[in-house]
Amino acid sequence: xxxxNTEVKRIAHLARLAIDEEDIPNYAHNLTNILDMVEQMGxxxxxxxxxxxxxxxxxxxxRDDEPSESNKRDHFQKISPAVENGLFLVPKVIE
Amino acid sequence: xxWETVIGLEIHTQLATKSKIFSGAPTAYGAEPNxxxxxxxxxLPGVLPVLNxxxxxxAAKFGLAIGARVxxxxxxxxxxxxxxxLPKGYQISQYExxxxxxxxxxxxxxxxxxxxxxxxxAHLEEDAGKSLHEDFHGMTGIDxxxxxxxxxxxxxxxxxRSAKEAVAYMKKMHSLVxxxxxxxxxxxxxxxxxxxxxxxxxxxxxxxxxxTELKNINSxxxxxxxxxxxxxxxxxxxxxxxxxxxxxxxxxxxxxxTRSMRSKEEAMDYRYFPDPDLLPVEVSENLLNEVxxxxxxxxxxxxxxxxxxxxxxxxxxxxLTADRETADYFETTAKACADAKLAANWVNVSLAGALNxxxxxxxxxxxxxxxxxxxxxxxxxxxxxxxxxxxxxxAMWNGExxxxxxxxxxxxxxxxxxxxxxxxxDEIIAANPAQVEQLKGGKDKLMxxxxxxxxxxxxxxxxxxxxxxxLKKKLGL
Numbered sequence: 387x388x389x390x391n392t393e394v395k396r397i398a399h400l401a402r403l404a405i406d407e408e409d410i411p412n413y414a415h416n417l418t419n420i421l422d423m424v425e426q427m428g429x430x431x432x433x434x435x436x437x438x439x440x441x442x443x444x445x446x447x448x449r450d451d452e453p454s455e456s457n458k459r460d461h462f463q464k465i466s467p468a469v470e471n472g473l474f475l476v477p478k479v480i481e
Numbered sequence: 482x483x484w485e486t487v488i489g490l491e492i493h494t495q496l497a498t499k500s501k502i503f504s505g506a507p508t509a510y511g512a513e514p515n516x517x518x519x520x521x522x523x524x525l526p527g528v529l530p531v532l533n534x535x536x537x538x539x540a541a542k543f544g545l546a547i548g549a550r551v552x553x554x555x556x557x558x559x560x561x562x563x564x565x566x567l568p569k570g571y572q573i574s575q576y577e578x579x580x581x582x583x584x585x586x587x588x589x590x591x592x593x594x595x596x597x598x599x600x601x602x603a604h605l606e607e608d609a610g611k612s613l614h615e616d617f618h619g620m621t622g623i624d625x626x627x628x629x630x631x632x633x634x635x636x637x638x639x640x641x642r643s644a645k646e647a648v649a650y651m652k653k654m655h656s657l658v659x660x661x662x663x664x665x666x667x668x669x670x671x672x673x674x675x676x677x678x679x680x681x682x683x684x685x686x687x688x689x690x691x692x693t694e695l696k697n698i699n700s701x702x703x704x705x706x707x708x709x710x711x712x713x714x715x716x717x718x719x720x721x722x723x724x725x726x727x728x729x730x731x732x733x734x735x736x737x738x739t740r741s742m743r744s745k746e747e748a749m750d751y752r753y754f755p756d757p758d759l760l761p762v763e764v765s766e767n768l769l770n771e772v773x774x775x776x777x778x779x780x781x782x783x784x785x786x787x788x789x790x791x792x793x794x795x796x797x798x799x800x801l802t803a804d805r806e807t808a809d810y811f812e813t814t815a816k817a818c819a820d821a822k823l824a825a826n827w828v829n830v831s832l833a834g835a836l837n838x839x840x841x842x843x844x845x846x847x848x849x850x851x852x853x854x855x856x857x858x859x860x861x862x863x864x865x866x867x868x869x870x871x872x873x874x875x876a877m878w879n880g881e882x883x884x885x886x887x888x889x890x891x892x893x894x895x896x897x898x899x900x901x902x903x904x905x906x907d908e909i910i911a912a913n914p915a916q917v918e919q920l921k922g923g924k925d926k927l928m929x930x931x932x933x934x935x936x937x938x939x940x941x942x943x944x945x946x947x948x949x950x951x952l953k954k955k956l957g958l
Contacts (some may be wrong), residue, residue: 400750402563404569439556439578439755451535454505455519456764462523463515463881472514473622476565479612 388418483684489639495672502631503530518625524569539663549584566610576753579604588649599638644708691725703721707732791821817854856884
């Protein structure tokens with residue numbers, strides 16, 4: 387399996403990554419190598435192996451349903467570029 | 482051409498927990514913007530999600546209630562997309578191995594027919610924040626209080642064939658989650674909302690037509706209107722030789738129409754993958770048994786019991802069991818007054834009407850179940866007539882006290898003294914000789930006239946049955 391330049395551009399867009407045009411063939415080459423390796427792993431017989439969703443073979447620990455966080459809005463909003471009336475302001479998302 | 486409508490619903494119901502699904506921030510509705518959004522909800526670097534135990538219990542409860550398979554192991558996945566009300570750049574959801582799979586729900590239509598709707602799956606996920614698009618100097622305001630609120634997304638099979646069926650399904654699901662106590666079901670506050678997948682196909686065709694998705698419908702009325710509009714639109718397009726584009730459409734309640742949401746240059750690609758921050762979630766046999774033991778009586782079972790135990794009609798029982806508060810109210814009233822049919826009638830008609838008129842919930846009723854029962858007892862022991870009861874009910878509603886106090890204060894006690902009624906009757910007979918002749922001549926309808934006259938003169942305090950008897954006796958009928 388190989389990735390072409392158009393696919394690399396699409397993936398970069400989905401991930402909101404800005405990439406230089408001249409680097410694209412290089413990314414395509416490296417990503418293709420990764421996919422080749424995945425393909426190679428795919429040839430291993432795993433018929434009797436249960437797929438794992440996580441590398442740690444253990445289960446999720448659960449928390450009691452009790453609020454434990456207090457209001458730290460002022461603290462968090464100190465690092466925000468724009469706030470007003472307690473809201474975070476972001477570039478307009480719909481026209 | 483004859484068209485068939487095919488509908489599937491995705492219902493998002495907020496779970497009624499005290500804290501969020503992956504953080505310890507509180508979930509109370511209506512707080513000041515961003516005062517209930519902690520570092521985890523804001524997606525700040527270095528934080529980790531920790532799953533809320535109650536969320537797992539609630540999902541298991543739901544699964545058992547719809548006869549579904551509750552997965553012993555389920556996993557969380559990241560659904561990746563960029564939108565400012567989702568600060569992490571992904572929503573934690575479930576994709577492969579959701580917590581609930583393949584259940585079913587029985588709906589009942591207006592004509593009394595029932596139908597089973599399949600539930601494909603229900604999975605846990607986090608809600609996003611809210612975007613406020615009013616103008617903030619050309620910018621959008623973001624409130625992340627809702628971000629991280631637990632959601633159960635319930636996905637149905639494409640089993641519904643009309644907007645009416647979709648509404649019946651949505652109502653039934655609403656009734657179920659509120660019975661279970663896993664959601665407050667408040668639609669105005671967005672605790673219960675739905676997306677509808679709608680398509681049409683020529684009758685007899687096996688394959689589904691191309692569907693559109695109607696987003697974020699938050700009332701029973703709108704789901705029906707939105708689907709009906711969309712079905713008409715699709716049929717118009719197809720009959721005009723056009724094709725349906727698979728897209729997301731938004732229902733505009735003000736204009737009663739659906740319209741395409743921003744056309745995307747490319748199809749959404751969410752790139753789901755298992756969330757490395759969360760381990761597989763176990764629902765143990767023990768937990769499942771514990772949850773099973775805690776299940777309340779569900780709407781269908783309650784309805785059947787009401788029909789059986791109180792000899793109510795299925796229709797009355799359906800109305801009474803649509804929500805748990807009404808069912809409880811009815812049962813308390815019925816037990817206290819010992820006349821279930823009378824209680825059902827008053828709860829379904831007079832009480833429902835009064836609540837509806839003032840837009841009140843039954844939990845806010847100024848007339849409690851005990852007060853209503855107190856009044857109904859005075860009907861069954863003939864202290865007051867059904868007509869006078871309406872007056873008493875209104876007075877109780879307006880806070881004038883309980884039934885006995887009102888009957889006493891206003892002198893509404895029914896006249897049972899035969900002599901007093903006979904005196905009134907004699908006067909009326911004397912004043913209406915022509916009617917008396919006609920009645921004697923066989924015009925039975927005039928009985929009503931005489932009874933009515935007596936009721937009028939006594940201010941409704943005579944017992945109509947007794948008046949009837951006395952009149953017949955007097956005229957030798």
